[in-house]
Amino acid sequence: xxxxxxxxxxxxxxxxxxxxxxxxxxxxxxxxxxxxxxxxxxxxxxxxxxxxxxxxxxxxxxxxxxxxxxxxxxxxxxxxxxxxxxxxxxxxxxxxxxxxxxxxxxxxxxxxxxxxxxxxxxxxxxxxxxxxxxxxxxxxxxxxxxxxxxxxxxxxxxxxxxxxxxxxxxxxxxxxxxxxxxxxxxxxxxxxxxxxxxxxxxxxxxxxxxxxxxxxxxxxxxxxxxxxxxxxxxxxxxxxxxxxxxxxxxxxxxxxxxxxxxxxxxxxxxxxxxxxxxxxxxxxxxxxxxxxxxxxxxxxxxxxxxxxxxxxxxxxxxxxxxxxxxxxxxxxxxxxxxxxxxxxxxxxxxxxxxxxxxxxxxxxxxxxxxxxxxxxxxxxxxxxxxxxxxxxxxxxxxxxxxxxxxxxxxxxxxxxxxxxxxxxxxxxxxxxxxxxxxxxxxxxxxxxxxxxxxxxxxxxxxxxxxxxxxxxxxxxxxxxxxxxxxxxxxxxxxxxxxxxxxxxxxxxxxxxxxxxxxxxxxxxxxxxxxxxxxxxxxxxxxxxxxxxxxxxxxxxxxxxxxxxxxxxxxxxxxxxxxxxxxxxxxxxxxxxxxxxxxxxxxxxxxxxxxxxxxxxxxxxxxxxxxxxxxxxxxxxxxxxxxxxxxxxxxxxxxxxxxxxxxxxxxxxxxxxxxxxxxxxxxxxxxxxxxxxxxxxxxxxxxxxxxxxxxxxxxxxxxxxxxxxxxxxxxxxxxxxxxxxxxxxxxxxxxxxxxxxxxxxxxxxxxxxxxxxxxxxxxxxxxxxxxxxxxxxxxxxxxxxxxxxxxxxxxxxxxxxxxxxxxxxx
Numbered sequence: 103x104x105x106x107x108x109x110x111x112x113x114x115x116x117x118x119x120x121x122x123x124x125x126x127x128x129x130x131x132x133x134x135x136x137x138x139x140x141x142x143x144x145x146x147x148x149x150x151x152x153x154x155x156x157x158x159x160x161x162x163x164x165x166x167x168x169x170x171x172x173x174x175x176x177x178x179x180x181x182x183x184x185x186x187x188x189x190x191x192x193x194x195x196x197x198x199x200x201x202x203x204x205x206x207x208x209x210x211x212x213x214x215x216x217x218x219x220x221x222x223x224x225x226x227x228x229x230x231x232x233x234x235x236x237x238x239x240x241x242x243x244x245x246x247x248x249x250x251x252x253x254x255x256x257x258x259x260x261x262x263x264x265x266x267x268x269x270x271x272x273x274x275x276x277x278x279x280x281x282x283x284x285x286x287x288x289x290x291x292x293x294x295x296x297x298x299x300x301x302x303x304x305x306x307x308x309x310x311x312x313x314x315x316x317x318x319x320x321x322x323x324x325x326x327x328x329x330x331x332x333x334x335x336x337x338x339x340x341x342x343x344x345x346x347x348x349x350x351x352x353x354x355x356x357x358x359x360x361x362x363x364x365x366x367x368x369x370x371x372x373x374x375x376x377x378x379x380x381x382x383x384x385x386x387x388x389x390x391x392x393x394x395x396x397x398x399x400x401x402x403x404x405x406x407x408x409x410x411x412x413x414x415x416x417x418x419x420x421x422x423x424x425x426x427x428x429x430x431x432x433x434x435x436x437x438x439x440x441x442x443x444x445x446x447x448x449x450x451x452x453x454x455x456x457x458x459x460x461x462x463x464x465x466x467x468x469x470x471x472x473x474x475x476x477x478x479x480x481x482x483x484x485x486x487x488x489x490x491x492x493x494x495x496x497x498x499x500x501x502x503x504x505x506x507x508x509x510x511x512x513x514x515x516x517x518x519x520x521x522x523x524x525x526x527x528x529x530x531x532x533x534x535x536x537x538x539x540x541x542x543x544x545x546x547x548x549x550x551x552x553x554x555x556x557x558x559x560x561x562x563x564x565x566x567x568x569x570x571x572x573x574x575x576x577x578x579x580x581x582x583x584x585x586x587x588x589x590x591x592x593x594x595x596x597x598x599x600x601x602x603x604x605x606x607x608x609x610x611x612x613x614x615x616x617x618x619x620x621x622x623x624x625x626x627x628x629x630x631x632x633x634x635x636x637x638x639x640x641x642x643x644x645x646x647x648x649x650x651x652x653x654x655x656x657x658x659x660x661x662x663x664x665x666x667x668x669x670x671x672x673x674x675x676x677x678x679x680x681x682x683x684x685x686x687x688x689x690x691x692x693x694x695x696x697x698x699x700x701x702x703x704x705x706x707x708x709x710x711x712x713x714x715x716x717x718x719x720x721x722x723x724x725x726x727x728x729x730x731x732x733x734x735x736x737x738x739x740x741x742x743x744x745x746x747x748x749x750x751x752x753x754x755x756x757x758x759x760x761x762x763x764x765x766x767x768x769x770x771x772x773x774x775x776x777x778x779x780x781x782x783x784x785x786x787x788x789x790x791x792x793x794x795x796x797x798x799x800x801x802x803x804x805x806x807x808x809x810x811x812x813x814x815x816x817x818x819x820x821x822x823x824x825x826x827x828x829x830x831x832x833x834x835x836x837x838x839x840x841x842x843x844x845x846x847x848x849x850x851x852x853x854x855x856x857x858x859x860x861x862x863x864x865x866x867x868x869x870x871x872x873x874x875x876x877x878x879x880x881x882x883x884x885x886x887x888x889x890x891x892x893x894x895x896x897x898x899x900x901x902x903x904x905x906x907x908x909x910x911x912x913x914x915x916x917x918x919x920x921x922x923x924x925x926x927x
Contacts, residue, residue: 118304125321126352131340132333132853134252136840137643138634139487140759142814143826143854144902148893152872152901153398160394161386162323164218165822168401169870174408175208182869183407187414190927191406197399204403212397219323219386222310222363225378226370237283238362239328240848245270246331246355247837247844247851254839266335267299267354291365299350299357306360310367311380316387323386324359329825330851331355334841344490409871409904412763412781413914416876417926419776420912426771429613432459434710436619437608439465439638439646440783440805442762443686444623448784450720452774455713459615460770461608462784464805465622465640467653468604471495472586473644476504476573477511477564481586483642484649486808494586495652498576507573511564518564561645574695575648577655592656598665601656605671607797609769609788614677617706620654621691622646623684625758629750631836631843632828632856636686636758639808650681651694658698678703680710687747687756688740689721724780728757728867753831753858760860760868762816765809767801768878768908783809789879798879799887802894806875810903813873819855820870827860828852872901878908881915881923889920 128146133139142148144167147155156166177183188201223234248259249269261269271292274280280288295302303321312320325332335352342349367375390398436451438444440462448460470489472481476497483491498504562570579591592600605611610618624645625636634643641649656662657679666673681694691714699707719740726732726739734742746755761780766773767787778784785805792798818826828834829845829852837844842851860868877884884907888895898905898917905917906926914926 124318128322129332129336131337134840139643140812140815142811143818148896162219171211174404187407187410190410191403207400222366252839266351267357270358299354302357306364309364333853413874417914423772432615433457435459435615437461438621439623440785442780446780447721451717454716461786465638465646466649468607473648477508493592494588495575496580497573499572515564597662601662602669609786611671618679620650621682621684622650626687626747627755647683654679654681689718765875795883802887816868817870820860827854828856831856873903876906881907
């Protein structure tokens with residue numbers, strides 16, 4: 103069939119567009135490395151139940167959503183899964199199985215599809231014992247890397263102004279590598295392809311004899327076969343949709359992928375290939391067999407049993423809570439991000455200073471801003487990726503001399519860029535090493551021992567330490583040209599409303615301490631492409647410094663405080679908000695803008711610094727064992743942790759959010775006596791203060807969703823690191839400057855987390871369990887919010903997370919279905 107023979111009709115175009123949108127929406131986006139955020143890799147499957155999604159993925163890829171039986175055998179053997187947990191899971195599933203049935207089933211692996219919905223290249227590999235699948239992926243990946251490059255390449259490809267598909271056609275027509283694989287007619291056939299990518303897709307579906315019922319599934323499988331680049335183009339599509347625009351790179355990628363399949367099918371056509379192809383298509387559309395359904399029931403029970411172990415421990419802890427204490431004025435109030443790493447530090451701070459009240463809140467502190475660093479050309483969003491910023495916050499020199507600082511910073515960064523370009527250029531790279539290589543010996547030595555940073559801190563690039571200390575984000579209006587379409591600064595008319603919303607969301611409306619600490623968080627690492635993955639997910643993969651400083655400036659503003667009085671919130675005159683940044687790699691807390699603090703608060707500040715230092719020591723000691731530092735004496739742990747943060751060879755500077763398992767929205771006293779082991783996101787919430795349950799709605803539609811994304815990213819990276827993770831970070835090579843990484847020097851773009859982020863070399867450190875959400879609020883209020891928000895309803899009712907309610911006595915009920923809750927057992 104000639105691809106130009108059958109032009110698309112209006113009706114067929116509409117149906118094809120529907121199929122393309124459905125398949126593309128199944129793919130989760132991949133954010134770039136410079137603001138890498140946790141993404142649920144199964145986000146596009148949220149309209150399916152967890153089991154339906156598992157069945158679908160098993161048919162497409164040969165692997166579902168459950169860990170191998172060997173993993174569950176290990177958990178049963180070490181006591182992590184108890185027989186009572188299995189019995190409870192059986193009851194939840196309404197299964198007729200017994201505990202003995204489940205334990206006996208553990209002795210054998212669950213049946214899996216042999217091939218899934220394979221590409222033509224994969225079938226050829228099976229037939230010829232070849233490398234066709236790797237070859238096709240390599241050719242597509244190399245083209246995408248060159249086309250989407252964000253500035254890493256010294257020489258750009260010549261067709262970047264054309265669409266992705268059009269540029270591929272031009273490149274493929276002069277590519278000799280297919281001929282080296284025996285595809286001598288490939289270039290001629292590429293030249294005959296239509297110019298419209300949708301026409302190519304329609305032609306390929308017909309050429310490959312894809313039946314109507316299988317088309318959407320086949321398109322989905324085709325995208326998964328180049329899943330990394332599919333995720334990148336899904337990100338471009340996502341960003342365009344947020345701006346009310348459209349990006350067709352994903353359709354172009356799909357056209358390229360299907361063109362390869364169809365052209366291979368033509369060139370390698372044989373009765374054997376046709377028979378294998380048709381059998382694969384038929385098998386991939388068959389419903390799960392009775393044997394597989396029975397195995398899936400066992401897998402469901404085992405996963406629930408693992409999760410019930412977490413839930414049971416938390417539920418018993420809530421019931422033992424001592425109750426709310428007296429509302430005396432605390433010595434200090436400290437608000438931290440809900441990030442699970444903050445739970446460890448908060449517990450340490452409360453241990454060294456019991457008179458301190460800690461609070462949990464999303465790390466962007468509820469302020470919707472983009473940040474334009476001093477001298478930068480483009481602003482960066484500092485809000486969760488499901489939101490858009492409202493204001494653009496500029497950096498300013500606090501002494502007013504911003505203009506010379508901007509000029510000097512740009513000049514230094516320009517010189518550094520030119521010097522780097524010279525070192526890497528084709529003409530000088532070898533002679534450079536011979537001429538000046540020895541001058542780097544001392545630097546290499548100190549870098550290797552972690553005594554110095556191999557590269558400057560990217561947040562302070564182009565600035566000397568004293569200059570960086572003079573710079574602060576400002577909420578004031580800034581009149582200068584910039585690349586941000588948002589208002590510069592926070593308009594005075596909006597400040598009181600923003601402050602009220604933030605304080606109410608924090609459940610902080612009375613009994614203010616003299617000092618209120620607002621601690622965002624970030625991480626310190628070097629030689630780490632995924633560095634921003636250790637920063638704040640609520641700040642779109644940036645540190646929480648800007649958010650904390652902006653909110654502190656807002657709440658310290660006398661005009662804002664005066665306006666808050668009329669809204670029923672009186673902040674005492676002696677209360678001062680202090681912004682800070684919790685370094686989760688070193689557990690050090692850096693305070694900002696303390697020179698603005700009134701002199702009367704000197705003793706308070708001294709006490710705060712002492713408490714933070716002692717809490718950091720405790721937190722580091724708790725983490726030392728997991729970092730392999732448990733054998734060191736107390737006084738050496740801090741030094742060892744700091745050295746890890748500067749060590750360019752360190753593959754695991756910290757464990758980040760590994761082993762996250764629960765999200766708890768309740769007053770802090772409910773969990774204050776519990777050691778949650780850094781496994782829980784802790785959000786302050788007092789439902790009696792929440793008029794109309796507006797804060798509850800915000801919690802369930804934003805932080806809870808973000809926590810689910812984080813939880814599922816870790817789940818996928820453990821479940822199938824080859825497809826949903828990024829492999830061995832020792833082998834990573836950065837692609838396109840900031841797009842992502844390859845594992846080695848080729849293959850598909852990798853998504854998700856490196857193996858070293860979830861595995862310690864001997865065992866999985868992260869437990870792949872779905873998020874258990876506990877909220878102290880009326881069940882009816884949560885049901886109402888679920889009914890009004892499709893995304894929340896899908897996550898809850900399709901079992902992508904578990905939802906529990908806590909009552910005034912600490913009793914826990916589990917949401918079973920709309921309007922139906924049952925006591926936790």
